Amino acid sequence: xxxxxxxxxxxxxxxxxxxxxxxxxxxxxxxxxxxxxxxxxxxxxxxxxxxxxxxxxxxxxxxxxxxxxxxxxxxxxxxxxxxxxxxxxxxxxxxxxxxxxxxxxxxxxxxxxxxxxxxxxxxxxxxxxxxxxxxxxxxxxxxxxxxxxxxxxxxxxxxxxxxxxxxxxxxxxxxxxxxxxxxxxxxxxxxxxxxxxxxxxxxxxxxxxxxxxxxxxxxxxxxxxxxxxxxxxxxxxxxxxxxxxxxxxxxxxxxxxxxxxxxxxxxxxxxxxxxxxxxxxxxxxxxxxxxxxxxxxxxxxxxxxxxxxxxxxxxx
Amino acid sequence: xxxxxxxxxxxxxxxxxxxxxxxxxxxxxxxxxxxxxxxxxxxxxxxxxxxxxxxxxxxxxxxxxxxxxxxxxxxxxxxxxxxxxxxxxxxxxxxxxxxxxxxxxxxxxxxxxxxxxxxxxxxxxxxxxxxxxxxxxxxxxxxxxxxxxxxxxxxxxxxxxxxxxxxxxxxxxxxxxxxxxxxxxxxxxxxxxxxxxxxxxxxxxxxxxxxxxxxxxxxxxxxxxxxxxxxxxxxxxxxxxxxxxxxxxxxxxxxxxxxxxxxxxxxxxxxxxxxxxxxxxxxxxxxxxxxxxxxxxxxxxxxxxxxxxxxxxxxx
Numbered sequence: 001x002x003x004x005x006x007x008x009x010x011x012x013x014x015x016x017x018x019x020x021x022x023x024x025x026x027x028x029x030x031x032x033x034x035x036x037x038x039x040x041x042x043x044x045x046x047x048x049x050x051x052x053x054x055x056x057x058x059x060x061x062x063x064x065x066x067x068x069x070x071x072x073x074x075x076x077x078x079x080x081x082x083x084x085x086x087x088x089x090x091x092x093x094x095x096x097x098x099x100x101x102x103x104x105x106x107x108x109x110x111x112x113x114x115x116x117x118x119x120x121x122x123x124x125x126x127x128x129x130x131x132x133x134x135x136x137x138x139x140x141x142x143x144x145x146x147x148x149x150x151x152x153x154x155x156x157x158x159x160x161x162x163x164x165x166x167x168x169x170x171x172x173x174x175x176x177x178x179x180x181x182x183x184x185x186x187x188x189x190x191x192x193x194x195x196x197x198x199x200x201x202x203x204x205x206x207x208x209x210x211x212x213x214x215x216x217x218x219x220x221x222x223x224x225x226x227x228x229x230x231x232x233x234x235x236x237x238x239x240x241x242x243x244x245x246x247x248x249x250x251x252x253x254x255x256x257x258x259x260x261x262x263x264x265x266x267x268x269x270x271x272x273x274x275x276x277x278x279x280x281x282x283x284x285x286x287x288x289x290x291x292x293x294x295x296x297x298x299x300x301x302x303x304x305x306x307x308x309x310x311x312x313x314x315x316x
Numbered sequence: 317x318x319x320x321x322x323x324x325x326x327x328x329x330x331x332x333x334x335x336x337x338x339x340x341x342x343x344x345x346x347x348x349x350x351x352x353x354x355x356x357x358x359x360x361x362x363x364x365x366x367x368x369x370x371x372x373x374x375x376x377x378x379x380x381x382x383x384x385x386x387x388x389x390x391x392x393x394x395x396x397x398x399x400x401x402x403x404x405x406x407x408x409x410x411x412x413x414x415x416x417x418x419x420x421x422x423x424x425x426x427x428x429x430x431x432x433x434x435x436x437x438x439x440x441x442x443x444x445x446x447x448x449x450x451x452x453x454x455x456x457x458x459x460x461x462x463x464x465x466x467x468x469x470x471x472x473x474x475x476x477x478x479x480x481x482x483x484x485x486x487x488x489x490x491x492x493x494x495x496x497x498x499x500x501x502x503x504x505x506x507x508x509x510x511x512x513x514x515x516x517x518x519x520x521x522x523x524x525x526x527x528x529x530x531x532x533x534x535x536x537x538x539x540x541x542x543x544x545x546x547x548x549x550x551x552x553x554x555x556x557x558x559x560x561x562x563x564x565x566x567x568x569x570x571x572x573x574x575x576x577x578x579x580x581x582x583x584x585x586x587x588x589x590x591x592x593x594x595x596x597x598x599x600x601x602x603x604x605x606x607x608x609x610x611x612x613x614x615x616x617x618x619x620x621x622x623x624x625x626x627x628x629x630x631x632x
Contacts, residue, residue, distance in 0.1 A: 002630055118532050118533065119532060120532070137466070137468070138454070138466060139466050139468060139469055146533065147532050147533030148533065148536065148537075148596075149532050149533065149596065150453070150454060150455050150466040150467065150468060150487055150596065151466065151468045152453070152455060152466060152467045152468050152486070152487035152488070152493055152496060152597075153455055153487045153493075153532075153596050153597045153599075153600065154532075155492075156490060156492050156493060156600060157532060157599070157600060159492075160600075170468070171466055171468035171469045172468070174472060176471075176472050176475075176499055176500045176501055177468055177469075177472060177500065179499040179500075179627075180468060180496040180497075180499040180500045181496075182499075182627055182630060183492055183495040183496040183498075183499045183623060183624075183627050184492045184493065184495075184496045185492055185623075187630065216434050216435060216436070216463050216465050216469075216470075216473060217434065217462065217463030217464065217465065220464065221464075225561070245541070245563065246563045247561065247562045247563020247564075248563075280464075280465065280466065280469050281468075281469045283469075283473070284469065284472060284473055284476075307499060307501075308499075311495075311498055311499050311627075312628075314318055314498060314503065
């Protein structure tokens with residue numbers, strides 16, 4: 001029991017990130033049923049689809065779960081009303097100001113967590129009255145902070161900046177990294193990549209197998225002239241790499257990107273033309289194959305206990 | 317006691333990185349006298365100057381110390397002979413193949429450590445017969461790996477790739493990050509930035525004060541078309557940032573860089589035209605002022621014990 005498990009009413013302080021095209025009701029329910037907190041990722045959903053996923057998640061688990069809402073997205077207002085009407089108890093907000101929705105959600109008895117990539121924004125979250133923060137480092141897949149602050153540097157800085165309950169994200173997906181996150185001052189972890197590649201993730205099997213065969217250095221944070229995004233190397237990214245190396249402007253990059261690239265890469269499994277958003281630690285899971293959420297949770301918890309045992313022995 | 321302390325015959329498994337223009341005999345001797353392992357940084361020295369620093373270090377401490385030798389550097393052969401003749405017991409090699417000098421040094425009874433930024437190179441180190449490896453993450457100041465693998469992701473990968481004694485580097489400079497490094501599987505830490513900013517560092521006071529006032533996001537890894545290098549934001553770096561954003565070629569970048577930029581920035585304290593090589597965690601030390609090595613060691617060890625105590629309480 002700590003501030004994170006009691007805030008959400010869960011067994012383990014392990015949250016599954018709400019990922020576009022991965023975090024549907026199946027993944028969210030599976031993580032909550034395994035003792036963590038599952039999140040539905042609204043970022044890739046219409047309000048109607050979100051409503052359907054919330055209903056299916058509620059019938060698939062009686063444990064707490066939440067919804068992640070990127071605040072820049074169209075349809076946010078409608079989604080927030082659906083979330084409140086459907087009785088969802090937890091909302092993670094990201095990509096926007098925590099001031100905008102925190103009060104409205106808390107008036108309705110909803111626990112609010114905001115995702116930040118700097119201690120400056122963590123302070124703003126405290127002012128906005130959020131219940132907890134996720135500090136997400138440079139390692140994370142998809143959209144990412146401009147400061148490029150890694151989890152190792154970010155967590156102690158955020159811990160110093162705020163007394164709010166703190167979850168660490170970015171590069172976490174095995175027992176040692178969970179223990180390291182706690183050592184840095186976090187009280188819980190948000191895990192994306194590892195859960196994105198499970199059986200219950202709604203990503204395509206082609207995407208999962210591709211990501212489970214990546215090597216160190218195969219993901220890079222690019223598109224810094226637009227919104228920094230971490231994606232795996234494939235023909236699409238190589239096209240962007242070349243354009244950036246040649247000094248392409250934001251406008252020229254947007255022309256190459258067009259629309260629907262992450263749906264293409266993650267959901268449709270087009271590994272040539274699609275955007276393969278995944279975290280830097282994907283290469284650590286090479287050869288594991290597509291595991292169930294329960295297998296992943298059991299493996300991580302066993303590794304965590306072993307890492308803790310070794311840490312107790314070695315260090316003094 | 318662990319494999320690192322016994323390998324070097326030191327009290328704490330804390331190594332001070334051998335940094336160009338920072339790691340002279342004063343810093344090396346101070347760290348060794350404080351119970352860690354000090355390294356003289358040969359990267360910014362002529363063979364004659366290295367000989368002088370070794371002699372002065374030997375008269376300033378009777379504790380073990382080492383020399384860091386970047387293998388790409390001219391004069392390496394002469395330096396290695398000086399190191400052997402002077403009876404230095406430890407050599408850290410970097411920026412080159414561990415195969416080249418490891419055998420020669422070990423024949424002379426010298427302990428050899430190689431610095432890597434990927435698990436692939438850690439395996440090569442094991443084949444080359446080194447005694448231990450330093451795995452250095454993306455957070456580190458100065459020259460850095462192409463894979464951009466952070467310490468959080470790198471240490472578990474290297475731990476899995478080799479059974480060699482393992483030190484973690486990159487983003488480590490306070491108690492929680494030392495504990496996190498051990499949680500990830502490291503048995504020791506190499507700390508650069510924190511020691512580069514101490515009284516005993518041979519860097520200019522202007523450089524130290526500038527780096528002790530950086531904010532999160534003020535250092536960036538740039539020059540990826542040449543050799544990726546982390547440096548702090550200043551007019552010189554902004555000139556490089558602009559050129560890179562406009563697609564400057566390696567040749568065009570080399571023209572801007574010219575020669576002696578890191579001597580200018582670090583040793584001479586020219587914060588306008590010089591290269592300010594420093595790690596991402598520098599912003600964590602803002603406001604601490606220029607501390608002595610002994611103060612830094614005592615502070616880190618106290619923080620480490622406190623972080624460990626809290627970890628024992630919170631996690632189970």
